[in-house]
Structure formats: structure tokens, C-alpha cells
Amino acid sequence: MTRQDQNVEVARYQKDIADRLGLDSQNLIFNYKQKNETVRLDLVTVNPKHDQSFLFHTETGTDKTDALKKMLEYIIEHYHNESSLTIQWIKVGENKLTPRISALKICTRRWISFTMAAILARIKFFSITLNPVS
Numbered sequence: 001m002t003r004q005d006q007n008v009e010v011a012r013y014q015k016d017i018a019d020r021l022g023l024d025s026q027n028l029i030f031n032y033k034q035k036n037e038t039v040r041l042d043l044v045t046v047n048p049k050h051d052q053s054f055l056f057h058t059e060t061g062t063d064k065t066d067a068l069k070k071m072l073e074y075i076i077e078h079y080h081n082e083s084s085l086t087i088q089w090i091k092v093g094e095n096k097l098t099p100r101i102s103a104l105k106i107c108t109r110r111w112i113s114f115t116m117a118a119i120l121a122r123i124k125f126f127s128i129t130l131n132p133v134s
Helices: 003-021 064-077 108-121
Strands: 028-035 038-047 052-061 084-091 101-105 123-131
Touching (some): 028 064
Antiparallel strands (some): 038 052, 084 101, 084 123
């Protein structure tokens, strides 16, 4: 596969992932890290309205295309079948409650990412609710 073909395939996978998540591509960060013979893909979602970003999921592959393929398979097979959380919070020093966010799927890694961001941003939680699987 030529470099140009690989770039087209990467772009196609990234668009498919954004479409399946129902997000604009500018609200996703595909962070690739090469280590030895593998590529690690951290998919980060961005909510510009609330100035927040969260680690969505991590996959590894032999190259970018393989990692993206695995990410897409995860989304197709698992994402819509997992329960989600609705969280309400407020930043310390502000007086406006952040509207409910229900995109955070239950996963220890993501919960740790969210709570670490909350600690760094000085966020107070008001409610955390488990949503039923549809």
C-alpha cells in the first residue's frame, strides 16, 4: 500500500468513527504514538461548549490503519451496548451548573481520566446517574 493510499484509508476510518459517534470530526482527537513495532491510538473527545476533553478509548495496532480498524470495531461491537453516565458538575468559582453530559461510557480508564480532569480543573460534582442501555 502506498503512503497516499494509507492516508486515504486513515481519513476514511477517522470519518467513519466520527459518523458512528455522531460527532463532528473537529471534536475528535486521534492521538497516535509509535512504540517499537506497534501504534497506540488514544481517541479523545472534545466538548468546546464546556471546554472539556475526555479519553474515549485506547487501541493498539501494527500501524495507524490497524489501530483505527480496531477502534471502529470497538465502537460497532461495544460502544452502543454499554451503559452511560449522566454527570452534572460546576467549576469552582463559577455559579452556572454544567448541563448533563451522557456521552461518558462506563470504563475505569475513562472514569479515571474524567476524575483527574475534574481534580485539575477544580470541579464539584452535583449528581452522577447511571443511564439504562437502550
